[in-house]
Amino acid sequence: MDDKTNELLERLAVSSLEKCLARLSKVSAGTWRMESAGVRRETLEDALKRHDFKSSGAAAVYFNVPGEFPFASLALFEPDEIEYISKCFPGYFFSGDRALKPSEEVMLLELGNILLNSVVGAVSDGLKKIFMPAVPRYIQGDARRLAGELGAIMDLQRNFRIITLALDSRCGKNVSRSEMFAVIPEELADELERRSHGAAKTANIMKILIVDDNVMIRGMLRDLLEQMGHEVAGEAEESEGAIRVFTAVRPEVVFLDLIMPGKSGIEVLEELRKIDPGAKIVIVTAVEQERMDKKIFEKGVNAIIRKPFSYEELEKTIAQIM
Amino acid sequence: MDAKASGILERLAVSGLEKCLARLSKVSAGTWRITGARLSWGTPEDALRQHDFTNPTAAVYFNVKGGFPFTLMMLFDLNEIELVSKCFLGYAFPRAPGLTQPQEVLLLELGNIILNSLINSVLNALKRSCVPPAPRCVGGDLRRLLEELGGGMDLKQNFRIITVTLAIQCDTRASTSEVFGLIPEELADELERLYKEER
Numbered sequence A: 001m002d003d004k005t006n007e008l009l010e011r012l013a014v015s016s017l018e019k020c021l022a023r024l025s026k027v028s029a030g031t032w033r034m035e036s037a038g039v040r041r042e043t044l045e046d047a048l049k050r051h052d053f054k055s056s057g058a059a060a061v062y063f064n065v066p067g068e069f070p071f072a073s074l075a076l077f078e079p080d081e082i083e084y085i086s087k088c089f090p091g092y093f094f095s096g097d098r099a100l101k102p103s104e105e106v107m108l109l110e111l112g113n114i115l116l117n118s119v120v121g122a123v124s125d126g127l128k129k130i131f132m133p134a135v136p137r138y139i140q141g142d143a144r145r146l147a148g149e150l151g152a153i154m155d156l157q158r159n160f161r162i163i164t165l166a167l168d169s170r171c172g173k174n175v176s177r178s179e180m181f182a183v184i185p186e187e188l189a190d191e192l193e194r195r196s197h198g199a200a201k202t203a204n205i206m207k208i209l210i211v212d213d214n215v216m217i218r219g220m221l222r223d224l225l226e227q228m229g230h231e232v233a234g235e236a237e238e239s240e241g242a243i244r245v246f247t248a249v250r251p252e253v254v255f256l257d258l259i260m261p262g263k264s265g266i267e268v269l270e271e272l273r274k275i276d277p278g279a280k281i282v283i284v285t286a287v288e289q290e291r292m293d294k295k296i297f298e299k300g301v302n303a304i305i306r307k308p309f310s311y312e313e314l315e316k317t318i319a320q321i322m
Numbered sequence B: 001m002d003a004k005a006s007g008i009l010e011r012l013a014v015s016g017l018e019k020c021l022a023r024l025s026k027v028s029a030g031t032w033r034i035t036g037a038r039l040s041w042g043t044p045e046d047a048l049r050q051h052d053f054t055n056p057t058a059a060v061y062f063n064v065k066g067g068f069p070f071t072l073m074m075l076f077d078l079n080e081i082e083l084v085s086k087c088f089l090g091y092a093f094p095r096a097p098g099l100t101q102p103q104e105v106l107l108l109e110l111g112n113i114i115l116n117s118l119i120n121s122v123l124n125a126l127k128r129s130c131v132p133p134a135p136r137c138v139g140g141d142l143r144r145l146l147e148e149l150g151g152g153m154d155l156k157q158n159f160r161i162i163t164v165t166l167a168i169q170c171d172t173r174a175s176t177s178e179v180f181g182l183i184p185e186e187l188a189d190e191l192e193r194l195y196k197e198e199r
Helices: A002-027 A044-049 A079-088 A102-127 A143-150 A186-202 A215-227 A239-249 A265-275 A290-298 A311-321 B003-027 B044-048 B078-089 B101-126 B142-150 B185-198
Strands: A031-042 A058-065 A071-077 A137-141 A160-171 A174-184 A207-211 A231-236 A253-257 A280-285 A303-306 B031-042 B057-064 B070-077 B136-139 B159-170 B173-183
Touching: A002 A031, A002 A102, A002 A160, A002 A174, A002 A186, A031 A044, A044 A143, A044 A160, A044 A174, A058 A079, A058 A102, A058 A143, A071 A079, A071 A102, A079 A102, A079 A160, A079 A174, A102 A137, A102 A174, A102 A186, A137 A143, A160 A186, A174 A186, A207 A215, A207 A239, A215 A231, A215 A253, A215 A311, A215 B101, A231 A239, A239 A253, A239 A265, A253 A265, A265 A280, A265 A290, A280 A311, A290 B101, A303 A311, B003 B031, B003 B101, B003 B159, B003 B173, B003 B185, B031 B044, B044 B070, B044 B142, B044 B159, B044 B173, B057 B101, B057 B142, B070 B078, B070 B101, B078 B101, B078 B159, B078 B173, B101 B136, B101 B173, B101 B185, B136 B142, B159 B185
Parallel strands: A207 A231, A207 A253, A253 A280, A280 A303
Antiparallel strands: A031 A160, A058 A071, A058 A137, A071 A174, A160 A174, B031 B159, B057 B070, B057 B136, B070 B173, B159 B173
16 A cells, blocks of 8 residues: 555656656756656655755755645755756856855745646646645755754654655756655545545546637647546537547547537537437537527537536536446 | 616626636636626727726627627736736736737637626526627727727617626736626617516
8 A cells, every 4th residue: 555655656746747847948958857756654854864965055945735635845956056057947157155145045946936836736636636835935954954944834753755856957067966855644645545546446538529619728628638538539629620520530528619610519519419319418618598508408418518617527527428 | 878777787797797707716726806897878989998008908709699689898908918817727828019829819718708607697687598609809909999899880889888897816916807798778678678577
């Protein structure tokens, strides 16, 4: 059980951080890469003891994420390597003084914010919930100084699942190494495990066609449906494309917009029904008119989901038609 | 202007929008609420003049056809696009000198959601239904917006004008946007008649 939970935590954190580093490598001056990842059940104090604190201590950025399952995340940078880090991130050198200046703190706060939010993203993906982390905080010092500061937001003697992620940033010949810790309480780890187990158990992969004239809605629906494990077999932005793709891919489910240029969703629905009376059709719309709902259901629609909708509402709609 | 019919219009507009904004606040990153609603009488130009065109503006509008046609429009200050996109999608679109395609796609969907709540209110009150034509988006000043509206309506005609101001907030930043409903007299009369009948 322990190993499985640790594997899940590592997988979630690694996949989210890798995406974040790929993005950072694309938009910043440096190349960002993960060196190693691991999960242990230990106290934060023990995790910090494993970090190599040089004489200048570490520059730490951290935040806690409040909510039903609070957790915390911490990034440690080497003050001695501020020149290399800054060359990679904003793209120009900050000085190499050991006592960091406010501008350097601001830079590290922003970099830490970006990196630590990847951990928040991992937990958010696992729980299918959106979190709003507290404002990140900055502190420089040795293990004792950090523990003193962090002790104000968490119990340092308590055992957590601690995900440790080591990464390096490279710009030219210069390389700097940083370390991140995600401090996950047991209750949150259990909930993530439960959710992942439930998702695997109920997985019933469906072949889906999305018909919406708005590219943003198509993209968002695709992301959410793929996250749920379904296969988005095609997209169309208007009636003719919808009929063409529907005939070609024969999806099990169609997510169909009602308001589109040219033929409306109702007309498309009538044509799809002629081709395949058994296909499941979900209307995705901001239209919420009593008589329209009646008309749509009479034409054989399986469900209606109103815009804007949440992940949970989409999940519920799919469960309803399965 | 008939005060009773106007009262009904305001109630319909506010109740439809309140429900929609509560839903938006629940599922998006921002907080959306109504800060004011008022009724006036005049031409489309009179309606749009209520907006401050100092900053670049974009409008999303619907021309609802049928037995009782009416027009709805939502105006956005393009200098606030970062905040609006942050509130709606959770991440900020960059500002640009004019209306960009991604901004247009975003505003069309947001306008679609918000304006449809008003269309739903009016059509449910009329006990009718229709699939509105696709919304349209246009960027520009007062003249450009009127040109665009003129393609689908008589700009000299007087309407009941519903103006609803919305506050959009994310973190500590806030902005406003306006929704205009241009309601012909016949539609306002019919809504009043149905309201009396129900009572």
